[in-house]
Each structure stands twice: as structure tokens, then as C-alpha cells.
Amino acid sequence: MFAPPIQRLIAEFAKLPGVGQRTAQRLALHVLRGTDADAASLAAAIAEVKAQVRPCEICFDLTDQVRCRICEDPRRDATTLCVVEDPADVISLERTHEFHGRYHVLGGALSPLDGVDPEDLRLPELYRRLRGSEVRELIVATNPTTSGEATALHIARELRGVAPQVRVTRLAAGLSVGADLEYTDEVTLGRALLGRREL
Amino acid sequence: MFAPPIQRLIAEFAKLPGVGQRTAQRLALHVLRGTDADAASLAAAIAEVKAQVRPCEICFDLTDQVRCRICEDPRRDATTLCVVEDPADVISLERTHEFHGRYHVLGGALSPLDGVDPEDLRLPELYRRLRGSEVRELIVATNPTTSGEATALHIARELRGVAPQVRVTRLAAGLSVGADLEYTDEVTLGRALLGRREL
Numbered sequence: 001m002f003a004p005p006i007q008r009l010i011a012e013f014a015k016l017p018g019v020g021q022r023t024a025q026r027l028a029l030h031v032l033r034g035t036d037a038d039a040a041s042l043a044a045a046i047a048e049v050k051a052q053v054r055p056c057e058i059c060f061d062l063t064d065q066v067r068c069r070i071c072e073d074p075r076r077d078a079t080t081l082c083v084v085e086d087p088a089d090v091i092s093l094e095r096t097h098e099f100h101g102r103y104h105v106l107g108g109a110l111s112p113l114d115g116v117d118p119e120d121l122r123l124p125e126l127y128r129r130l131r132g133s134e135v136r137e138l139i140v141a142t143n144p145t146t147s148g149e150a151t152a153l154h155i156a157r158e159l160r161g162v163a164p165q166v167r168v169t170r171l172a173a174g175l176s177v178g179a180d181l182e183y184t185d186e187v188t189l190g191r192a193l194l195g196r197r198e199l
Numbered sequence: 200m201f202a203p204p205i206q207r208l209i210a211e212f213a214k215l216p217g218v219g220q221r222t223a224q225r226l227a228l229h230v231l232r233g234t235d236a237d238a239a240s241l242a243a244a245i246a247e248v249k250a251q252v253r254p255c256e257i258c259f260d261l262t263d264q265v266r267c268r269i270c271e272d273p274r275r276d277a278t279t280l281c282v283v284e285d286p287a288d289v290i291s292l293e294r295t296h297e298f299h300g301r302y303h304v305l306g307g308a309l310s311p312l313d314g315v316d317p318e319d320l321r322l323p324e325l326y327r328r329l330r331g332s333e334v335r336e337l338i339v340a341t342n343p344t345t346s347g348e349a350t351a352l353h354i355a356r357e358l359r360g361v362a363p364q365v366r367v368t369r370l371a372a373g374l375s376v377g378a379d380l381e382y383t384d385e386v387t388l389g390r391a392l393l394g395r396r397e398l
């Protein structure tokens with residue numbers, strides 16, 4: 001058995017997602033082998049992130065200000081809003097350089113079995129934000145999973161009452177770029193067929 | 200782009216072994232989603248491990264005391280010493296419950312190309328420890344890799360001068376328990392043949 005402080009650190013690392021006992025042990029021994037300064041800066045970064053980061057008051061993306069950089073950027077198109085589940089999804093969409101509107105981060109997807117109901121997400125805030133706004137299109141970019149689809153359908157239905165002027169769209173489903181038909185699952189391939197486009 | 204404190208934490212996590220950019224991002228967002236108490240206890244565990252853990256003054260295994268628990272345990276056989284590369288190897292050997300002697304942690308293996316020479320390891324300390332000691336067998340449990348084998352040969356050669364009364368042994372190489380001959384590499388299979396035992 002390792003000395004108690006090492007055991008404690010292994011236990012802490014093992015709480016992280018995707019980190020098992022073996023990986024946690026490797027990380028802990030790495031920290032021990034490293035310099036004191038390296039360990040101190042890791043510990044400080046963890047403490048600081050919790051102290052300094054909060055949700056943007058408009059879109060609920062993570063920020064170290066009151067409002068995030070995208071909400072504060074006057075060049076972003078205020079007529080198009082993209083709804084995502086998590087802050088990481090904002091980063092993924094920004095990497096495409098194809099979207100120039102603003103975001104709304106739900107903080108998850110509907111999943112009644114896991115106890116995630118509409119009031120657990122930033123849905124009331126979304127409807128309040130849309131009511132009487134200049135938004136013309138709402139791109140619901142929740143994941144193409146059961147709960148992501150359920151969330152998208154829920155939003156589309158609610159919006160008919162709350163903000164009927166808003167067009168609700170969904171990201172296309174289909175083949176991954178560079179993929180092989182032979183190895184594409186039948187559901188995705190079916191969606192690719194249904195969504196086929198004229199050349 | 201994430202807010203700067205998140206970027207900093209991602210960069211810190213990405214320095215850990217086996218943690219790429221994507222994993223680092225997932226870990227950072229997990230810390231952000233968790234409670235303040237969880238983040239504080241992870242940060243504290245990292246700081247404490249560096250403050251409280253040091254090498255045992257006898258065997259150089261990690262300990263939060265002056266001497267490790269194995270060196271302090273009078274029931275451990277003082278006539279058998281097992282040389283390992285790293286503290287993690289001590290844990291692996293202890294898990295077998297087959298070894299009842301003591302350890303000596305080298306802190307790596309000889310690798311002149313990477314700049315690891317005999318004086319970078321705890322080899323002088325090993326020879327000092329063996330000279331005139333009651334140790335009768337030295338099990339060299341360095342890894343079955345080029346540098347582990349080189350280290351074992353180096354130790355065996357040096358000991359002839361330093362402590363000729365000590366028998367130097369090496370862990371057996373052979374099939375993994377539960378393995379399939381068909382999928383065993385030829386070097387390991389060759390070693391298994393050479394090391395065959397009478398039934």
C-alpha cells in the first residue's frame with residue numbers, strides 16, 4: 001500500500017471521469033516525480049477555475065466575466081441562436097467557423113429517467129430570452145441521442161406557443177466526412193439517405 | 200475559446216501523462232461541474248502529496264515517514280532484497296503476496312541514450328546497503344526491457360566485486376497466465392521454452 005497522502009491523491013484522481021485506479025496511480029506518481037512548482041500550479045489552476053469561472057448571465061456558457069465573450073461581441077448575429085447541451089459543445093461549434101450567431105447553453109438534455117426535467121435545464125431562461133426578441137432562427141444543436149432528440153422536440157413544441165415567429169432547425173444527420181459506408185451504422189446511413197441533397 | 204482560468208486548467212491537466220487536449224478539456228469541465236468542496240479536496244491532495252511524501256531513507260520507496268512501512272516491519276525477511284525501478288513496482292509485487300523480503304527502489308533503469316547513467320539511480324546506495332549486510336539473495340526485478348535488462352546485468356557485474364556473497368536472481372520470463380500460445384510474441388515464447396520446468 002502507498003503512504004496515506006498518496007492514497008488520498010489516487011482516490012481524488014480516480015473520481016475524475018475516465019480515470020480508473022491504475023491511471024489514477026500513474027497520475028499521482030507523476031505528480032510526485034514532478035517539481036513542487038508543477039504540482040503547485042496544477043493545484044492553483046483547480047482552485048482558481050472554481051473561484052473565477054461562472055455561467056454567462058445571458059447564455060450560460062462558462063466565463064470569468066459577467067457576460068461571455070460571444071455575448072459581448074457586437075459582430076455576432078443576434079438573429080440566429082444555437083442551443084447546445086454543454087459548454088464543450090460551444091467550443092466544438094466555434095471550431096467549425098461556420099456559425100456566427102449566439103449560443104444558449106442548456107446545461108444538459110432532458111432525461112426523465114435520470115431525473116432531468118425541463119426545470120433542471122436553462123429552458124425557462126431560453127423562452128424568456130426568445131420572447132419578443134429579434135431571433136429568427138433557433139438551431140437546436142443538442143446531441144443526436146435519445147435525450148438530445150427529446151430535448152429538441154420539447155423545445156420545438158414549446159416555442160410554438162412562446163415565440164411562434166422563430167424557425168426551429170436541427171443539425172443534419174448523415175455520414176461523417178471521410179467515413180466508409182461499409183462501416184457506417186444503419187441508423188446513420190438511413191438518415192443520410194433521408195437527408196440526401198441534389199448535386 | 201474557453202475563459203482564461205479554464206484554459207489554464209486544461210493546459211495543466213494536459214501535462215499529465217496519457218492526458219491529451221480532449222481529455223484535459225473533459226477533466227477541466229468535470230471539475231467545473233463538480234462542487235467547490237470536490238475541487239478543493241483535489242487541489243489539497245495534490246499540494247499535500249508533495250509536502251508530505253518523501254523517499255524512505257533506506258529503500259527509497261515513497262513514504263510519509265522517515266522510513267517506509269516495509270523497512271520498519273520486523274517481520275519482513277532481511278536476507279532477501281528485491282530491486283525495482285519504481286515505487287509502483289513495489290505495489291505490484293506486494294499484490295502477489297509471494298515476496299516477504301525488503302525492497303530497494305532504483306528510481307529508473309540505465310539508459311545511456313536518455314542520459315540515465317549509474318550515478319543517476321540509487322545504485323551507490325544499493326551497494327552500500329549490501330556491503331557486509333545479512334542479505335543472501337538479491338532479486339533484480341527491473342522490467343524485462345532493454346534498459347531493465349541492462350540494469351540487471353550491470354548490478355550483477357558490480358556485485359561480484361562489492362558483495363560476492365549475494366546470489367543475484369532475475370524474475371522468470373514466460374507465458375502470461377491465461378495467455379494463448381498463438382498470440383504470444385516469439386521472444387516471450389522462446390524465453391518460456393528456455394525456462395521450462397519439470398512437472
